[in-house]
Amino acid sequence: MKTIKEINEKIKKGEVVVVTAEEVSELIEKKGLKRAAQEVDVVTTGTFGPMCSSGAYFNIGHSKPRIKLGGGVCKLNDVPAYTGLAAVDIFLGATAIPDDDPRNKVYPGEFKYGGGHVIHELLEGKNVSLEATAYGTDCYPLKKIETTINLKDLNEAVLFNIRNCYQNYNVAVNLSDKMIYTYMGALKPNLGNANYCSAGQLSQLLKDPYYKTIGVGTKIFLGGGVGFVAWHGTQHNPGVPRLENGIPKVPAGTLAVIGDLKQMKPEWLVGTSMIGYGVTMIVGIGVPIPVLNEDVIKHAAARDEEIFTQVIDYSNNYPNCVAGSLAQVSYAQLKTGKIVVQNKEIPTGNLSSYSKAREIAETLKSWIKKGDFTLSEPVANIPGAESGYAVKPLKQNPSLS
Amino acid sequence: MTSKRIVLHFPHRLVDQPIVYNLVKEFDLKFNILKAFVTPQEEGLMVLELTGKKENFDKGIEYLNSCGVKIQPLSQDVIRNEVKCMHCGVCVPICPANALTVDQESRKVIFHDKKCIACELCVRICPTRAMEVRF
Numbered sequence: 072m073k074t075i076k077e078i079n080e081k082i083k084k085g086e087v088v089v090v091t092a093e094e095v096s097e098l099i100e101k102k103g104l105k106r107a108a109q110e111v112d113v114v115t116t117g118t119f120g121p122m123c124s125s126g127a128y129f130n131i132g133h134s135k136p137r138i139k140l141g142g143g144v145c146k147l148n149d150v151p152a153y154t155g156l157a158a159v160d161i162f163l164g165a166t167a168i169p170d171d172d173p174r175n176k177v178y179p180g181e182f183k184y185g186g187g188h189v190i191h192e193l194l195e196g197k198n199v200s201l202e203a204t205a206y207g208t209d210c211y212p213l214k215k216i217e218t219t220i221n222l223k224d225l226n227e228a229v230l231f232n233i234r235n236c237y238q239n240y241n242v243a244v245n246l247s248d249k250m251i252y253t254y255m256g257a258l259k260p261n262l263g264n265a266n267y268c269s270a271g272q273l274s275q276l277l278k279d280p281y282y283k284t285i286g287v288g289t290k291i292f293l294g295g296g297v298g299f300v301a302w303h304g305t306q307h308n309p310g311v312p313r314l315e316n317g318i319p320k321v322p323a324g325t326l327a328v329i330g331d332l333k334q335m336k337p338e339w340l341v342g343t344s345m346i347g348y349g350v351t352m353i354v355g356i357g358v359p360i361p362v363l364n365e366d367v368i369k370h371a372a373a374r375d376e377e378i379f380t381q382v383i384d385y386s387n388n389y390p391n392c393v394a395g396s397l398a399q400v401s402y403a404q405l406k407t408g409k410i411v412v413q414n415k416e417i418p419t420g421n422l423s424s425y426s427k428a429r430e431i432a433e434t435l436k437s438w439i440k441k442g443d444f445t446l447s448e449p450v451a452n453i454p455g456a457e458s459g460y461a462v463k464p465l466k467q468n469p470s471l472s
Numbered sequence: 473m474t475s476k477r478i479v480l481h482f483p484h485r486l487v488d489q490p491i492v493y494n495l496v497k498e499f500d501l502k503f504n505i506l507k508a509f510v511t512p513q514e515e516g517l518m519v520l521e522l523t524g525k526k527e528n529f530d531k532g533i534e535y536l537n538s539c540g541v542k543i544q545p546l547s548q549d550v551i552r553n554e555v556k557c558m559h560c561g562v563c564v565p566i567c568p569a570n571a572l573t574v575d576q577e578s579r580k581v582i583f584h585d586k587k588c589i590a591c592e593l594c595v596r597i598c599p600t601r602a603m604e605v606r607f
Contacts, residue, residue, distance in 0.1 A: 119558065119560075120514045120560070121599060175567075179596075181596075183601075238562050255599045256566075256597060256599075257560045257566060258567070259565075263565075263575075264563070264565035264566065266562060269521075341558065342600075342601075342602055343599040343600060344599060344601060345599060346596050346597050353558060353599070353600070406579075408565075408573075410562070410576060418564065418565035419565060420560075420562040420563065420564045420565040420566065421560055421561045421562065421563075422559050422562050422599070423560060424558045424559045424560040424561070424579075425559075425561075425579040426559045426578055426579040427558060428557060429579065463578075
């Protein structure tokens with residue numbers, strides 16, 4: 072019905088019609104599916120939650136005399152970066168923490184500072200200390216360096232997140248009789264609270280459940296700047312049970328994303344401390360969905376009432392890989408602030424900021440309307456629901472366990 | 473009746489005195505201890521909800537002052553750093569006093585500082601450490 076090329080023509084002419092993933096369902100109610108599909112060109116999505124498999128790589132430039140960090144040790148504000156690359160290329164992961172962080176020795180640990188915080192401070196324009204040691208070679212004689220780096224001076228600074236944008240996520244509860252501290256937050260004993268982590272009806276992969284428009288090369292809002300979908304994310308698991316509307320009932324697809332860190336903004340990449348768990352980074356992502364046909368807009372219009380997820384016990388079942396859902400709930404129920412599990416009413420909390428997700432979808436909408444952001448054609452699909460692609464557990468060597 | 477949540481700072485010399493007992497015995501005040509601890513410098517800190525007849529309440533406060541106990545209203549204790557707060561809402565079910573709620577329209581987290589009992593649970597669990605303690 073419509074092509075991305077045609078939509079881009081409209082963007083350039085200033086005639087494009089863009090709505091957010093929240094607005095689209097109201098519009099369909101008012102105008103009907105057919106007219107809405109004709110009139111609307113792009114639906115924007117947004118999500119703003121902690122995403123651990125995030126990080127950035129840097130080329131810091133060569134010192135005089137030269138140093139080969141590869142095989143050595145490199146720390147940014149005391150946080151270790153990965154050096155198993157060429158001389159001055161390093162990768163900093165969002166969950167990395169200083170060697171002297173007490174971790175969970177005093178339980179629950181506070182995890183005040185780590186890789187996510189370093190990335191945030193670089194974006195704020197702050198100088199970050201760099202301390203490195205190397206073994207020294209004939210061509211790279213320097214064995215030790217202590218300096219500061221600043222984002223603007225680096226050759227490359229690239230955000231590269233290998234798993235973001237989970238398509239649906241668990242609701243975490245605690246069935247045990249003691250408090251537990253998880254990546255889903257602090258969970259009070261005996262079903263004291265239920266934490267979820269998704270923007271629901273604003274979340275990209277819930278609005279394109281079969282990955283019909285989102286693929287490798289899709290241009291996106293990433294961390295306040297522009298980025299791209301690089302690949303499907305790690306643990307991509309498209310073959311899970313789905314509702315009739317195509318939406319997975321459990322965590323399913325994921326995206327790997329990439330973009331130039333230098334044009335991103337600190338307010339959309341935020342270092343995060345999860346008590347008793349560790350450090351991570353909140354990442355802001357918005358994906359535009361081109362309305363190519365009625366099918367696309369129908370999926371993009373799914374409301375919180377039509378999106379369901381599973382309530383999982385994080386005291387025993389999750390850590391021990393025991394399958395089983397305690398309840399299936401909709402995001403509309405979760406958003407009321409209460410759900411019922413095992414006949415008990417439990418208060419809910421979201422780890423993913425819905426108001427910020429809305430801001431991202433609105434920002435992307437305004438970029439497209441102003442003509443600052445055109446859509447890209449995916450260059451390859453990500454594995455779909457029928458592909459047979461699936462996540463596997465670790466195959467442990469029985470003779471070593 | 474008057475009911476207020478107050479923060480009491482006890483200097484070192486008063487830590488072993490039954491001051492709260494006297495509030496009950498002499499001034500007929502009801503108390504609910506929301507939090508209490510002795511700091512490493514041996515200053516005692518206690519967060520109390522104090523309830524009683526206005527006249528008795530004022531006399532009780534006067535008594536505390538005369539003993540050298542420093543009194544602060546509670547609302548100064550936990551504050552929200554508005555720049556750091558991401559409005560995710562993970563603090564909402566943790567708060568025992570319903571001082572943190574989500575606005576259904578804007579989906580932003582509202583901090584009702586008057587309801588805050590300064591238990592500091594939110595301070596520990598906030599992912600961006602937006603809830604800060606000020607003494």
